[in-house]
Amino acid sequence: MNTQIPAVLTKALRSANHIAVLTGAGVSAASGLPTFREAQTGLWAQYRPEDLATAQAFRKNPKLVWEWYDWRRSLVAKAEPNAAHIALAEMARRVSKFTLITQNVDGLHQQAGSVDVLELHGNIGRTKCFHENVVIESWLETDEVPPLCPRCGGPLRPDVVWFGESLPKHAIDAAGQAAINCDLFLSVGTSGMVEPAASLLRVAAEHGALGVVINPTRIHAPAGVIQIEADAGEALTALLDQRWPQG
Structure with missing residues (x-):
């Protein structure tokens, strides 16, 4: 050294x-772990991170955004x-x-x-309600993507700060x-x-x-x-x- x-x-x-x-x-x-703006790979190569990490993108296609974060969570799970x-x-x-x-x-x-x-x-390992902005520890496992909030039935999202958020x-x-x-x-x-x-x-x-x-x-x-x-x-x-x- x-x-x-x-x-x-x-x-x-x-x-x-x-x-x-x-x-x-x-x-x-x-x-x-790649930096946020490094080139996407595989299925995600066609997307820019800046176009997925927004509330607008989630409203437009919550399944797409949730699955992108699932992919990122899989990278984090392998990291030490x-x-x-x-x-x-x-x-x-x-x-x-x-x-x-x-x-x-x-x-x-x-x-x-x-x-x-x-x-x-924020932390990619936490999940919160998109509507109520509260951290959700557990929810009913169904085929819904993203899963739904057990409190209000709204979509769940990762507890990270998106572009345009405080x-x-x-x-x-x-x-x-x-x-x-x-x-x-x-x-x-x-x-x-x-x-x-x-x-x-x-x-x-x-x-x-x-x-x-x-x-x-x-x-x-x-x-x-x-x-x-x-x-x-x-x-x-x-x-x-x-x-x-x-x-």
């Missing part, structure tokens, strides 16, 4: 009381947490306060042992507070292009936190932010080893 950790980051790691982390699709790439997920779960156990914010919907952070994850875009208020509010109050803010595996999550790094830097971007390629970031061009798992494991060396 040859990821170089700047001295200023090592110092920040050793003194931080509150570390906040924002993760994106790059964190789950090593688990074999990678070194990045594991390193973040371990880091959380070693600091006074740790806030993990994710744009991912795959639940791999929780599988790796992370708790109280702020899911900005992020969960409790999650984005808590993420904003973490950005304001943290000492160190890590942005990992995300392009920094999707708002409002993209603003969190800037907010943290404006409030005195050291901002760090971990990404294979450089992104547009506020002045003073450290950029580490590396694989997420490699870089996060190097951070752990630098702050809490083994032996």
Whole structure:
């Protein structure tokens, strides 16, 4: 492992009381999960994700959208947490306060042992009622696709944030507070292009936190932010080893 950790980051790691982390699709790439906008395969090659992940598309063809998410759920079911997920779960156990914010919907952070994850875009493993917007734990198995809500009879949908929908208020509010109050803010595996999550790094830097971007390629970031061009798992494991060396 040859990821170089700047001295200023090592110092920040050793003194931080509150570390906040924002993760994106790059964190789950090593688990074999394609990013949302990567080319579709097989039966789904003819569709653009942006054309399926909307309430309008669901109203027009709920069966099609449900089956697309079924396919995506099958990919997630085969995936396992990678070194990045594991390193973040371990880091959380070693600091006074740790806030993990994710744009991912795959639940791999929780599988790796992370708790109280702020899911900005929902979770593909949960299902909710399209009409009532409440999470549904179980329903009557029939031939209906999508299945129907046991409360109101309306169609069920994945509990993810679609284009044109607002992020969960409790999650984005808590993420904003973490950005304001943290000492160190890590942005990992995300392009920094999707708002409002993209603003969190800037907010943290404006409030005195050291901002760090971990990404294979450089992104547009506020002045003073450290950029580490590396694989997420490699870089996060190097951070752990630098702050809490083994032996």
